[in-house]
Each structure stands twice: as C-alpha cells, then as structure tokens.
Amino acid sequence: MSAEHHHHEHSDHHEHHELGFWRKYVFSIDHKVIGIQYAVTALFFLLFGFCLMMMMRWQFAYPLQPMPFIGTWFGETFMPGGVMTPDFFNSLGAMHGTIMVFLGVVPLVVGGFGNYVMPLQIGAPDMSFPKLNMMSYWVFFVGGVIMLASFFVRGGAASSGWTSYAPLSVIAPTGQTYWLIGMVFLITSSLLGSMNFIVTIVQLRAKGLTMFRLPFFVWAQFVTAFLLLLAFPPLEAAGVLQLMDRVAGTSFFLPEGLVVSGQQLVQKREITGGGSPLLWQHLFWFLAHPEVYVLILPAMGIVAEVIANNTRKPLWGYRAMVYATIFLGFMSFIVWAHHMFMTGMGTRLAAFFATTTMIISIPSVVILTALVISLYNASIRFNVPMLFALAFLPMFAIGGLTGLPLGLPVSDIHLHDTFYVIAHFHYVVAPGTIFAIFAGIYHWYPKVTGRMMNSFLGKLHFWVSFISINGVFMPMFFAGMNGMLRRGYDPTAYAYNAPNMGLVKMMSWSAWLLGLAQLPFIINFFWSIKGGRRVSQNPWDATTLEWTAPSPPPHGNFLTEPVVYRGPYEYSVPGPKTDFFPQHLAKAEA
Amino acid sequence: MSAGVLPYTVKPHPVTGLYSGKFGTWLFLASEVMLFGALFSSYVLLRVGAPETGPAAWPSHEETHLSWVIGGINTMILIISSVTMVMAWASFKMHDFAKGRTYLIATWLLAGAFLVIKLLFEYIPKFQHGYVPAKNNFFALYYTLTGLHGLHIIGGMIVIGYFIGPGSSLWRRDPEYYTNRIECTGLYWHFVDLVWIFLFPVLYLM
Numbered sequence: 001m002s003a004e005h006h007h008h009e010h011s012d013h014h015e016h017h018e019l020g021f022w023r024k025y026v027f028s029i030d031h032k033v034i035g036i037q038y039a040v041t042a043l044f045f046l047l048f049g050f051c052l053m054m055m056m057r058w059q060f061a062y063p064l065q066p067m068p069f070i071g072t073w074f075g076e077t078f079m080p081g082g083v084m085t086p087d088f089f090n091s092l093g094a095m096h097g098t099i100m101v102f103l104g105v106v107p108l109v110v111g112g113f114g115n116y117v118m119p120l121q122i123g124a125p126d127m128s129f130p131k132l133n134m135m136s137y138w139v140f141f142v143g144g145v146i147m148l149a150s151f152f153v154r155g156g157a158a159s160s161g162w163t164s165y166a167p168l169s170v171i172a173p174t175g176q177t178y179w180l181i182g183m184v185f186l187i188t189s190s191l192l193g194s195m196n197f198i199v200t201i202v203q204l205r206a207k208g209l210t211m212f213r214l215p216f217f218v219w220a221q222f223v224t225a226f227l228l229l230l231a232f233p234p235l236e237a238a239g240v241l242q243l244m245d246r247v248a249g250t251s252f253f254l255p256e257g258l259v260v261s262g263q264q265l266v267q268k269r270e271i272t273g274g275g276s277p278l279l280w281q282h283l284f285w286f287l288a289h290p291e292v293y294v295l296i297l298p299a300m301g302i303v304a305e306v307i308a309n310n311t312r313k314p315l316w317g318y319r320a321m322v323y324a325t326i327f328l329g330f331m332s333f334i335v336w337a338h339h340m341f342m343t344g345m346g347t348r349l350a351a352f353f354a355t356t357t358m359i360i361s362i363p364s365v366v367i368l369t370a371l372v373i374s375l376y377n378a379s380i381r382f383n384v385p386m387l388f389a390l391a392f393l394p395m396f397a398i399g400g401l402t403g404l405p406l407g408l409p410v411s412d413i414h415l416h417d418t419f420y421v422i423a424h425f426h427y428v429v430a431p432g433t434i435f436a437i438f439a440g441i442y443h444w445y446p447k448v449t450g451r452m453m454n455s456f457l458g459k460l461h462f463w464v465s466f467i468s469i470n471g472v473f474m475p476m477f478f479a480g481m482n483g484m485l486r487r488g489y490d491p492t493a494y495a496y497n498a499p500n501m502g503l504v505k506m507m508s509w510s511a512w513l514l515g516l517a518q519l520p521f522i523i524n525f526f527w528s529i530k531g532g533r534r535v536s537q538n539p540w541d542a543t544t545l546e547w548t549a550p551s552p553p554p555h556g557n558f559l560t561e562p563v564v565y566r567g568p569y570e571y572s573v574p575g576p577k578t579d580f581f582p583q584h585l586a587k588a589e590a
Numbered sequence: 591m592s593a594g595v596l597p598y599t600v601k602p603h604p605v606t607g608l609y610s611g612k613f614g615t616w617l618f619l620a621s622e623v624m625l626f627g628a629l630f631s632s633y634v635l636l637r638v639g640a641p642e643t644g645p646a647a648w649p650s651h652e653e654t655h656l657s658w659v660i661g662g663i664n665t666m667i668l669i670i671s672s673v674t675m676v677m678a679w680a681s682f683k684m685h686d687f688a689k690g691r692t693y694l695i696a697t698w699l700l701a702g703a704f705l706v707i708k709l710l711f712e713y714i715p716k717f718q719h720g721y722v723p724a725k726n727n728f729f730a731l732y733y734t735l736t737g738l739h740g741l742h743i744i745g746g747m748i749v750i751g752y753f754i755g756p757g758s759s760l761w762r763r764d765p766e767y768y769t770n771r772i773e774c775t776g777l778y779w780h781f782v783d784l785v786w787i788f789l790f791p792v793l794y795l796m
Contacts, residue, residue, distance in 0.1 A: 126596060128610040195617045203598045203610050233621050234628035241632065244734055249724030252636065256646050272726050274646025276639055279632055286628070 027138075029130035030555055034137050035116030036448065039441075042108035045144065046434070047518070049099035052092045054515050059084055061501075061508035063490040078156065086489045090159035091175065093487065095147070097162025098179065101291065102186050103144050105433055109298035110190075110228070111140065113440050114197060114221045116448065120546035120553060121215050123206025123562040123584075128199040136192035143185030150178030161487070163288070166253030166280040170245045171260055180243045187236045190228045197225035206545065208564035212322070213583065215544045215568040216308075216315065219322050220301030223329040224294050231290035231333065238283035251275040278343055285336035293332045295429055297325060299392070299436035300367055306389040306439045307371055309542050311378035312579050314569040317370035324363035324370075331360040341409045342416050350409045357407035364400055368393065384458030388439035391466050392432060399427030402477065417487070420480025423473045431469045438462075438521070446539045450551040451532030457524040464517035471510030475503040543582045544568050600767045615774040619781050626785055629735055633792065636727050649728050651796075655721065656732075660711050661794040664704050668783045671700035675776045682769040687761055690772070691754060697779070698750045701743050708740060732793055739789060742782045749775050 019028075028034060058067045064083055071082025078088040119127055127133045150157040155173025158164065169176050201222050205214070214222075241252040249271055256273035258265040265271065308315045315321065337345065337353040372393060380386065402424045405411035415421060438461070445453050479500045484491060491497045491504055538547040545564070549557050562584045570581035576588035597603075598610050606613060640648040674696040681690035716722075716729075723733040753772060760768040 124596075128596065128598075129614060130596075132614075191618075191621050195614045195621075198617055199610050199614045202606060203603050203608075203613065204596070229617060229621050230624050233625035237625050237628035237632070240734060240738065241629075244723060244730060248722075248730075248733075250730035250734075251646065251724075251727060252632065252730060256641055256644065271724060272645040274636070274640050274644075274727050276635060279635055282635075283628055283632070 027134060029126075029134045031115050031119050031127045031130065031133060032448075032553060032557075034133050035112050035114075037137050038107050038115055038140070039112030041141065041144065042104050042112055045099050046104035046108065047522075049096050049104055050515065050518075052096040052099070054511055055084070056089065056092050056096070057508035057511045059089055059489070060491060061505045063492050087159055088156060089489050090161075090487075091151075091157045094158045094161050094164075094179075095151070098147065098158070098183075100429075101162065101295070102183070103140075103147060105295050105429065105437070106190070106291075107140055108437055109302075109433065109440075110197075110221070110224060110294070111137065111193060113217075113298060113302060113437075113444070114193075114224075117440075117444060117546055118197065118218055118221050119200060119204070120447075120549055120557060121218050121544050122201060122204060122209060123545045123558065123564065124200060124204035125556045125558070127196050128203055129196050132192050132196055136189045136196070139185050139192065140189035143182045143189060146178055146182035146185060150175045150182070153178060163284055164242070164280075165284075166242065166245070166275075166277045167255070167258055167260075167265075169280075170242065170253055171265070177243065177246055180239050180246070183239050184236060184243075187232045187239070190232050191236075194225040194228035194232075197221055198229065201225075206562045206564050209545075209583075212319065213564055213567050215301075216304040216318065216321055216325075217298070217301035219325055220297040220304075223325050224297045226329055227290040227294050227297075227332060231287045231294075234283050235287035238280060238287075241283075242280065245275075253277050253280045278340070281340050281343065282337070285339045286333075289336040289339065290329075290332040292425075292428070293328060295433050296364075296396070297328070299396075299433040300325075300371075302436045302440040302443070303389045303392045304371060305544070306385045306443050307374055308569040308571065309443075309540050310381040310383065310386040310389070311374055312381070312571045313374060313378050314567070314571060314573075315370065316373040316376075317366075318567070318569065321367050321370045324366040328360065328363040328367075331356060331363070335360050335407075338407050338412070341412045347409075354408050358404070361400065361404060361407075368397060368400070383442075384453070384455055384462060385439045385443035387459065387462045388435045388442065391462070392435045392439065395427055395431035395435060399424060399429075399432050402427065415480065417485055418480035419476040419484045419486050422486050423476030423480060426473050426476070430473065431466070435465075438465075441525070443540070444546075445528065445532075446535050447537075447546055447549075447551050447553070449529055449532065450534060451528055452535050452539065453528045453532055454524050457520040461517060461521040461524065464520075465514060468510045468514040468517055472507050472514060475507050479503045479507075538582075541578065541580050543570055543580050545583055548582060548584050600764065600770060609770055611770055611774050612777070615777050619777065622781060622785075626738075626788075629731075629738070630788070630792070633731050633735070636731065640727060646726060649726060654728060654732075655716070655719075656712075656794050658794045660707060661790050664707055665786065665790050667700050667704045667707070668786050671697045671704070672780050672783045674700065675779045679769065679772045679776050682761075682765070682772055685765065687758075687765075691758065694750055694754050694772075698747055698754060701747045701750070705740060705743055708736070735789055735793065739782070739785055742785070746775070746779050746782055749778070 025033060028037075055067070055070075066082030067079065067084070071079055074084075074088070078085060084092070115127070115133065119125075147157075153174045155175055157175040158169075158172065158179035160169035160172050160176060164176065164179065201214075201218060241250075244250045245252050245254065251271045251273050252275045254265065254271055254273050254275045255277060258273060265273070304315060304321070335353060335356045337349065338357045341350055402420075406415060406421060406424060442453055442458055445451070480486075482496070482500050484497055484500050484504075488494070491500065535551070537549065537551045540547070545562050548562055550559065563586075564583045565586050566581060566583055568583060570583075572579045573581050575581060576585075581588065596610070600609055602609050608616075637648055640646060674693045678690045678693035678697060681687075681693060721729055723730045753768075753775065757771070758768070760771070
C-alpha cells in the first residue's frame with residue numbers, strides 16, 4: 001500500500017515537470033493546446049463543409065449530368081451513374097450548413113481564437129477551469145464524430161436543412177436522429193466553454209487591466225460567451241423535444257391531420273398530433289439569431305485587433321464599439337421571428353420584430369463605422385492579415401445592408417427562400433467572418449509557432465479568394481431577385497430560371513476556383529510550422545499583452561506576471577521613441 | 591495543480607466577491623433557467639394551442655391520473671434534502687467534517703428516495719396502464735420535463751456521492767476548497783429542487 005502510494009506520488013511529481021505525450025498534446029488542460037486543437041479540428045470541418053458545397057455546385061450548374069472524376073466514388077445509393085440523388089443533395093445542403101456553423105466557424109472563432117488569445121490578452125496564466133476547458137473540446141469532438149458518422153447510416157445524413165424544420169425533420173430517416181444527438185453534444189460543449197470564458201474574463205484579468213483597458217477582441221468574446229450561454233439552452237430543449245418526437249412517438253411538433261405521402265400520419269405512425277411545427281421554429285431561431293452574432297462578433301474582434309495594429313493608430317471610438325457590442329448582445333435576443341415572417345404571423349407581431357431588426361442594425365453600423373474611421377489618415381501597413389481585415393469591412397457591409405430588406409416583412413415575402421437570402425448571410429459569414437478568421441490566423445501565427453507565414457503565398461491566397469468569393473456570392477443576389485429558389489435540386493426545372501443559368505455557372509466555377517485558392521493557404525499553414533521565418537516575440541510591434549509572452553508561450557504563459565498601465569491601442573502616442581506603447585510598460589523606455 | 595497556479599480558485603475575487611467556481615456555477619444555473627424556461631414555454635404554447643376534442647385534446651386533471659399526494663410527498667422530500675444540503679455546508683464551514691458528511695449522506699438518500707418513489711409509484715404503473723409519452727402532449731411533456739429533472743437529480747447524486755466518497759480527500763488537503771465545492775453543489779441542488787417546485791403545480795395541480 002505504502003509502496004503504491006509512494007509510486008503514485010512519484011508519478012505525480014514526474015508529471016508536474018514533464019507531461020507525457022498524451023497529457024501534453026491530446027488530453028491537455030493548457031488553454032493554448034486546447035485552442036490549437038479546436039482551431040485545427042474546426043479548419044478541417046470548414047474544408048469538409050466547403051467540399052460538400054463544391055459538390056452541390058456541380059448539380060446547380062450542370063443538373064442531372066454525371067459528375068466527372070469523383071461522381072463514381074459515392075456508390076449507387078447516393079450518386080447512381082455519378083448523378084446525385086435529390087436525397088443526397090438535401091443531405092449535402094443540410095450538412096454544409098450544420099458543419100460550417102456549428103463545427104467550423106463557432107469552434108474556430110470561439111474555441112480556437114478565444115481559447116488561445118483571450119487568456120493571453122488579459123494576462124492570465126490559463127482559463128479559470130482548465131479541466132472543464134479540456135472537457136468542452138472533447139465533447140465538441142464527440143459531437144463532430146457523431147455528425148460525420150451520420151453520413152454512413154441508412155438513408156444518409158440529416159437532410160432537412162440546417163434548420164431542421166419540423167414536421168419534415170421528424171419523419172426524416174435515421175440521419176436526423178444522429179444530427180440531434182450530435183447537436184446536444186455541440187451545445188453542451190458551447191455551454192461549458194462560455195461559462196469558462198465569462199469567469200476567466202471577469203476574474204483573471206491582470207493587475208491594472210480594467211474592463212475599459214481590455215482589447216476589443218476580449219470584449220467581443222465576452223458578449224459572445226453570454227449569447228452562447230443563454231441562447232443555446234432553448235435549442236437543447238428543442239433538440240430533446242424533437243428527439244422525443246422521433247424516438248418516443250410524441251407529437252410536440254406534429255399537428256393533427258398531417259398528411260405524408262398521401263396518408264394521414266396519425267394512422268401511419270400512431271401519433272396523436274396536436275403539436276405545433278411553429279414551436280420548433282421559435283425555439284430554433286431563438287438560438288439561431290443570437291448565433292449569427294456569435295459568428296460575427298469575434299470576427300469583428302479579430303478585425304479590430306488587426307486594424308489597430310496595422311494602422312498604427314488607436315481604434316477610433318473604442319468605447320462606442322464596446323457599448324454597441326453590449327447593446328447588440330441584448331438586442332439579438334428579441335429579433336428572432338424576422339426569420340419567420342412567412343409563417344403567417346400577425347402584422348403587429350411582424351411590426352415588432354421588423355422594428356427590433358432595424359434597431360439592431362444600428363450597433364453593427366456603429367462598430368463598422370468606427371473601424372472605417374480608424375483607417376482615416378493612417379499610414380497603413382498592407383501585410384497579409386491587414387488585407388483580409390480590410391476586405392472584411394466592405395464584405396460585411398454588403399452582407400449587413402442587404403439584410404435590411406429581409407428584416408422588413410413586405411420585401412421579405414418576395415425574397416424569402418431565394419438565393420438572395422443565401423447571398424446575404426454568406427456575405428456576412430464567408431467573406432465576412434471567414435476572412436476575419438484568415439486575418440486572425442496570419443496575425444497570431446507568429447505567436448503560436450514563433451514563425452511567420454509566407455507573405456507571397458498569403459497574398460496569392462488573399463487575392464484569388466477575394467475575387468472568386470465575390471464571383472460566388474454577388475451573382476446570387478441577382479439570381480435570387482429573379483426568383484431562383486435556394487433549396488431547389490434542379491434549377492432548370494422551372495422555365496423562369498433559364499436566364500439565370502449563366503449566373504449559376506459563374507457561381508459554380510467561382511466556387512471551384514475558391515477551392516483552389518485555399519491550396520496556397522494549406523501549404524503555407526503546414527510548411528511555415530518548420531519552414532517559416534523565425535521572428536521575435538512581438539513581430540508586429542503590437543501593444544496588447546499576448547505579445548509580451550514568448551512565442552510560443554510556455555505553460556503558464558508569462559515569464560513575469562504582467563501589470564497593465566494603459567489602454568490597449570496606444571499607437572503613435574507621444575512619449576515612447578517607438579510608435580507603440582505596450583500595455584505593460586509603466587514608463588516610456590529610453 | 592491548478593489550485594496553486596490560478597488565482598481565486600479558493601479565495602473570493604475582491605471585486606466580484608466570488609471565487610471562480612461559485613461564479614461559474616451561477617452562470618451554469620443561468621443557462622439551466624433558459625433550458626427549463628424553453629420547456630415551460632413549450633408547455634404553455636402546446637396547452638394553449640391544443641385542440642378542444644379528439645385524441646390530441648388536453649386531458650382534464652382527472653384524466654391524467656397523477657396523484658398530488660405522491661407528488662406532494664416527493665416535493666417534501668426534495669425540500670428536506672435542500673435543508674440537509676445547507677446543513678452539510680454549514681457543518682463544513684464550522685469545521686465539523688463528520689457531521690457535514692452525515693448530512694451529505696442524508697441528502698443523497700433523500701434524492702434516492704425521490705427517484706425510487708417516482709419510479710415505483712409513478713413511471714412504472716403509468717407505463718403499465720398505457721400512459722406512455724405518445725399518449726398525448728400532456729404525457730409527452732410530463733415525461734420530458736420530469737425525465738430531464740430526474741437526470742438532474744441523478745447528476746446531483748453523482749456529485750454528492752463523489753464528495754462523500756473519493757472527493758472527500760480534498761477536505762484533508764484544503765478544507766476551505768472542499769467547503770466551497772460543497773457550496774457550489776448546494777447551489778445546483780437548490781436549483782434542481784426549485785425546478786421541481788415549479789413542476790409540481792404545473793403538472794399535478796393545474
């Protein structure tokens with residue numbers, strides 16, 4: 001007994017200094033390793049989700065024609081003779097949305113960037129709850145595996161759209177059950193993560209780092225965490241209810257007298273009915289609208305960091321941006337029904353949600369305007385992260401402004417369920433958030449690895465992506481306004497779509513070019529780990545705390561406990577000889 | 591290890607007045623409010639929108655065959671368990687480990703009693719008589735709400751059981767840390783009781 005005890009103590013002692021491979025890189029409780037795990041997993045899912053879409057683009061541009069090369073890989077069930085079946089097409093669409101939102105962008109901007117950068121920016125040694133942090137990654141991972149596994153069950157993956165509208169989703173094949181269980185895991189992971197973020201930001205800030213000295217990125221993560229914490233549980237509840245509908249024969253979302261394939265569902269499945277399909281929509285959008293801000297706020301945070309650093313000026317209107325972010329967070333909880341104008345809601349209710357939707361555009365405009373004014377009179381460094389951050393501004397603006405007609409019932413009724421909607425929210429999330437993600441990767445890569453990414457490959461990546469991504473989404477506005485429906489399997493099925501087919505082909509070829517444009521990034525990302533130019537701990541001459549830690553930061557992050565004396569963006573201020581005044585310096589160094 | 595490195599794991603933060611675990615617990619409870627809030631809202635919407643007649647009609651109170659006596663007994667059990675939970679924390683606060691542990695065991699047993707009563711006198715007889723979730727939306731909600739609440743009870747029992755058993759070694763190393771964890775467990779436990787305080791009238795009396 002005592003020998004065993006002694007041995008145990010010994011191994012504990014051993015672990016303290018040199019963790020084994022599994023504890024150091026796999027089941028790590030270090031926020032930086034977890035951040036990298038999140039980021040790499042999420043990047044994989046982004047690529048995977050994008051591949052699904054590139055396949056769908058073939059069916060759009062060349063409907064019912066066999067897909068060259070890869071058409072034969074998927075067997076006779078999904079793609080007989082290389083032509084995708086409508087069911088497989090629906091699966092691809094549903095899983096593209098689900099994967100991009102819940103397994104790609106959110107884990108990347110919150111789990112990846114948030115986990116890695118936020119504790120460093122507030123001068124903390126780690127997150128408040130390191131074990132919980134590890135758990136949230138692994139719960140996310142299990143959710144991702146379940147989602148991927150659903151492709152291999154009978155009937156394929158979930159095919160009822162990423163919104164999983166009932167009653168369609170309730171009567172869908174088994175893949176939908178996997179989707180629901182996967183979502184419960186993903187939601188749980190987000191909840192654990194968001195608690196951790198809030199507590200860390202409130203409790204673990206370095207001495208002197210008041211709330212209004214926080215970098216804007218941290219503020220964005222803070223508000224985002226509240227959105228995740230409070231908006232996700234209703235979807236978890238909705239997921240449980242839909243799971244009950246599917247496996248226990250309940251009728252939460254099934255109305256009376258529902259007819260499926262010419263037969264009353266009541267007789268077919270022995271259910272009572274009496275439920276409400278609209279209940280699902282309410283619960284879903286109560287999450288999914290705040291979710292939009294979960295996607296965009298951290299992206300704005302990244303862009304603010306990159307812009308302040310590369311304009312060599314303080315952010316214009318920092319406080320206004322913070323207040324706007326908080327206001328945005330509150331408002332995002334009372335706009336959800338603008339996704340449901342088509343459900344026949346009363347005009348008074350529609351007027352309420354249209355009004356709140358118009359109001360919520362104000363804080364977004366405040367943030368964007370502040371970022372644009374920050375550029376004024378600056379001597380801008382056009383490095384790769386800055387290119388992506390600059391592109392974010394007009395792209396997000398296009399996405400945001402084209403959303404206004406969708407927030408008003410009158411115009412929404414015409415545009416609803418067309419490609420216009422797709423174009424609108426992709427402008428926000430794809431050239432918006434994903435460009436911000438790229439900006440963040442190029443910006444913080446030297447912190448994570450101690451090496452710079454290749455600038456030529458980065459610029460190649462940027463320019464080709466920038467042009468092709470607009471080639472994908474800009475024509476969608478026009479196709480959508482011409483009436484092209486977003487979920488149609490075969491666009492040529494409607495005669496009125498014939499004039500749109502030129503646009504559709506242009507979108508598809510642009511999407512495939514966009515796919516090619518990611519190759520320089522992927523090569524750059526892996527090659528630079530070993531082959532990139534070695535740089536100092538602060539290669540961008542930045543002011544925030546993460547740049548005072550070594551690159552890569554060791555376990556515990558800082559060599560000496562940082563103390564903060566000033567705001568986050570003191571660039572080109574009088575005093576120091578350099579054009580930046582780091583937060584941790586008490587006096588200007590001679 | 592983390593206790594040594596991270597500040598405010600045991601001592602409260604001077605500004606918030608909370609140690610991190612307690613802060614996190616409150617946030618977790620906020621998300622739980624949203625979870626059960628969504629389910630209670632669904633209850634309201636489905637009940638208000640239920641058809642007047644037919645198999646999907648909302649059952650009258652008699653038709654549900656739910657006994658307020660059994661529900662009431664279970665309510666009392668949970669309220670008493672909340673008291674024993676507070677007593678456990680207070681005992682640890684006064685450095686009386688043996689007494690605190692006894693109260694923890696009492697809480698655990700009361701939680702177990704709640705589940706046994708729920709299972710033996712409600713779930714099993716109801717299922718035998720065909721009152722399954724698919725019967726109508728009242729029973730669908732009844733099983734979903736009480737089932738989810740039951741899972742929370744089981745979760746609480748796992749945590750309390752951990753602090754009675756293997757987790758109690760923390761008392762010897764750091765009594766204050768241990769007491770804090772009991773406090774957080776207590777916060778959660780009171781919340782689970784509070785959910786039942788809402789569930790009982792909504793399901794058994796209305």
